[in-house]
Structure formats: C-alpha cells, structure tokens
Amino acid sequence: MRLLLVGNYGAGNLGDEALRDFFLTRFPQHVWTCISVRPSRDRPEVPPLPCGLRSLCTTPWWRTFMVLWRVDAVVFGGGSLFTDTESVFACMLWWWHAMVARFLRKPLHFAFQGVGPFRTRLGEWLARSAFRKARSLSVRDTLSFSRVQLWHLNTKVIQSFDPVFSLVDKEKTHTNPQNVLTVIPRHNSRDSLLSRLKELLLGGMWDGVDILLLQPEHPQERSFALELLSAGAREIIPVRTLEELVDQVAASRVVLTQRYHGGLVALALQRELHCVEQSPGDKLDALAKLAARPFDREVLCSQIEDGVRALEQGLRS
Template identity: 25%
Template sequence: MTKRYDVALCGYYGFGNVGDEMILHALVELAQESGLKKDRILALSASPRQTEEELSIASVNRWRAKSVLCALRKSRTLLLGGGGLLQDVTSLRSPLYYWGVVMESSIAGCHPWAFGQSVGPFHKKTSERIARDVFRRCRPRVVRDTPSQRLLSKWGLSADLAPDPAFILDVGPPIESGDVVILNIRPWGSLSVEIAREATAYAQEHGYALRCLALSPDDEALLKDFRSSGLLARAEIVRLTSWKMATSLFAGAVLAVGMRFHFFVLTLLLGTKAVAVPYDPKVESLAESWSIPVWKGERALEEVAENARRPSTKEITDARRTARESFQSALKEALEGR
C-alpha cells in the first residue's frame, strides 16, 4: 500500500525551545535537499498549527496517541530527529514518551530511525534500558557526539557520527566584534548563579555591555529572577524566539558565554568567540570538538576567555557538508529498509 508520507519527524518540537526548532527546520531542509517534497513530510508537535504555518508541512498533536498512531500508519518512516531526547536528567517521562512513539511505529508498520541524537546521561537503570531498546529498533542510527557513539557501542549497537543538523542553517554573515558580552544561562542550580556573576564581573572589568539571551521560556524566567534579585541588574535580557533573530541579537558580540548546546551552534555559525559552561556531556563534547574553552568554576572567566577563538570558514563548510552527506545516506537507508 502506498503511504502518504515518507518521514514523520519526532522530537521536542512545538515547545518554544529555539534549539529544537532549529533542528526541526534543518531536518525539513535536509529532507527537501535529499529529494523529498514538503507534502511527504509530517511532524509530531506540541503546537501543530504553529508548526504547519512556519514550515508548510503536515503536523499532528504529539500528545494525542490516536492521532499519532494514525499519522504513523500513513508514513513510511519515523525519524527521531535530533537533540537529547533519550535522557532522564529532567525526568523519566522523556525516554518513556519516545519509547512509546517507537512502539506505536512498530504497530503502524512505520520504520524508525535516528539522526542527530545525543544519548544520555542516565541516572536510572530503567531509563537506560528503555533508551537501549529504542535505539535497538532504530536503523540507521546517527549521533552527534562521540560519548553517545561510545555508549551505543557499549550496548552492542553501531552508530555513525555527524554534526548536529542545525549546522546547515543559514543564520547570516559572521558577526563583527564589538563591545557586547552575550550570556546564555539555563536553570542548573548554583552553576547558573556562578556563571552569571562571572560574566557580569568580566563585562564590568572591560567596560562591555551584557546582553542575556534566553533560548526557552525557562531561561527567560530564570534571567528575570536574577535581575529581580540584583544579580543581572544592568543586563539586557532578550528572549530569542527564533534562530532567525540571531544575527541582530549577536550584533557587536566580543564574547559569547553560555550553557545551551544550540547557543554554541549559533555562535559558531556567526563566527563569535565563545566560552562554554558544560552542564551536560553533549555541551562538553561540542566544545572539545570545536576547541571552545570551557569554564567549570575553577578559575576566573578572564583566564578562560583568553583562549577563545573564531571558527574558520573551512570548519563550518566541512561541518555542513558532513551533515548533509550523512543525512542523505541515512534517509536512503531508512527508506530502503521499508
């Protein structure tokens, strides 16, 4: 029986998190570059109407199990598309949800595969077993960092390695350095407080303005709480609601300091010097692969920032090429697997 869709995209889409929306936009673009038309692409989203309007693709509510099952019956493949979907740092609900969707895909005759994933970390054996079962069912498997590849290998599962899909996005020309420190903080206990203080001190020491970028509603709430307490009293706080705003909001950046993974994808694409605060293994792995210095609180930000550098045009070009080639190969394998 001929199916209506070639791929159903499943990720943390429709929640207002800029990083995940970057992944979704990039995957749709990659699918089109690989020969798929938009009417052959479907997305599971928490905000299906908004997803349809922004990307001109079909979308269903990810929380309605019957709608999801119906959609999967109409699709040849299910793509677990990018991000840290299988981890239990936030809760057990995330791995359970994606395991449930993959099980539904089996019922629906829809072949599951994975691209651009970071796997873990896990604090519970139950979460790890669930994730292992998810990836066991997915073919092909493409992860975006070496620790994830090693973990899958430990589970007896092969996986290819490729840059995060968001690297293929055209966010604009490289930013000219100015007198603004860009700060991104996500909720993460005392680490968030410490880096806010360090960034403030660094900006004041050099006479730089401090612009705080929130990539999610949680980021924005935290930054406003910090400002209310006096910690970021003089800082500008801006919510980055779309990656397309990045060029204007990074304007004048002399240094970018942050925590979220896709904050650094943006800094790399815009050619901005950066320092990473690695709250998660995926951020530390990205920093290592791009020679981004990391701050862990053991010394002053001033010392770490001295080693910050701009990425070369060749590095960005190579990352984009690898991401494209890897996706095209994975899509072909997934469709042929049907």
C-alpha cells in the same frame, strides 16, 4: 514517501524548531507530518502519543495513531530525546513512540541524535531498546557516538553533527563584534550559571551584558533572567528565530550559555564560548570540548552531510 517526524517540537524551543525546519526544507521530496506538543491547524502536525492518564484523556492521540498507521516510516529528528538528565520520563515517552511504530511495522530512523548522559539504568535501557532495530542511525557528537557504540547494535552508527550548524550564515563570522558579553540561560538554570557570570564580570570590562531568552514565554526563564539583571546584566532580549539568534551572537565578543543551540551558533560564528553544563558528559560538555580545540568548519559540515546521506539511504532501503 509519507514520514512522521518525531521530536520535542512546538514547545517554543528555538533550537528544536530550527531542527524541524531543517528536515522539512532539506527533504522536501517527502510528505512530512510532525509531532508537536502544540499542534497547529495550519500545518500537518499531531500531538505526542499519550504516556499517562492525563494525556490519554486530554489529547486527540487517535490522530497520531492514524498518521502512524498510514506513514511509510518514522524519523526521530535530532535533539536530546534520549537522556534522563532532567527526567527518565523523556526516555520513556520517546521509547513508547518507537514501540508503537515498531508494532505497526514502520521502519525507524534516528537522525542527528544526542544520546545521554544517563543517570539511571532504566533511561539507558529505554534508549538502547528504541534504537535496537533502527534502519539508520546518526548521532551529533563524539560522546553520543561512544555511548551508542557500546551497545553493539546491528545498525551502523554514523558520526555526524548538529545540522543547525550548517544553517548559520558563515559570512556573519566577519561581523565586527562589540565588547559585549551575551548570556543565554535555560528555564532551569542553576546557580552555576550565575556564578560563572559573576566571574566573567569581575574578569573584564564590558560595554554591555545582554541576556538572550530562547524561550521568552517561559515564566521560569524570565524569572531567572531577572536574577541575571540584578547581577549586572544590561538588557533582556527575547529571541524567537534562528536568524535573530545569529544576529545577536554575531554582535557579541563572548557568549556564556546553558543553551546548546546558543553555544552552537557561537561556535559557528567563532565567538569565544563558555558553556555551563547541566551534568558531566551532556551536550554542553561535548560542545565545550569541541570549542576548546581548533576545528574545521568544513569537516563539521561534511559530517552533517554524512548524516543526511545515512538518512536518505536508510529511507531508500
């Protein structure tokens, strides 16, 4: 089948790129084209559809429309596409992609979705509207599952988990960690992360405090990292691949993060995890709740397989 993979790819976010790689490697029997904010000429990628005058005039959106015309189905592939925690525009952008695909009578599949939280009624309405006629639907956490269940959709909702978890080499859990505190900020991290770092610095003796940048080219992320250095961190380490992230986290004893996939890797490697949520009920909140109680890695991997089967069966239907 010819499929269009829709997601926040190409922005330099390590977690989103790992999700894209999961789909391309786990479903190699399909011919994929990916939405990317920075399409590469070396790969089958197209820009997002325009959602404003500027993007209408500056991006070759007609390439995306032609791909939509030709594909057999559209897959919204993981990540927090439908949440208005930062801006309701994100919900509007992905809703628009769903509406154009539906207009062209393309089956819609939503795989490993993080849904919500929502600050506005509009954001939630856009998400519910996009999901309304999904052929298959899986979500990555219990909070997302509860939100979608309240919508009473005709499509069965599958409780899955983030597939990046399954890409972490479980043998790395046996790596002897150093007495290092690893901090993973976002470009829009606030004082809450800085305050939590100061608490951890006062509460223990550390051999080192390292800062991992998962979007090292982002100027605001670099700027906030410099603030963390002045608070007592030792080193800023740019991280560009999942393998590099796994190695850095495996060498740490404690991880303080405001990045979801940084926390996910820490969870997979069974490191002490401190998540600083951006808003109540967000993906970091869901991850913190999971880390706060004993969990079975095999159960989580089994849930990922449930999501894989849901997508496979949906594509065959």
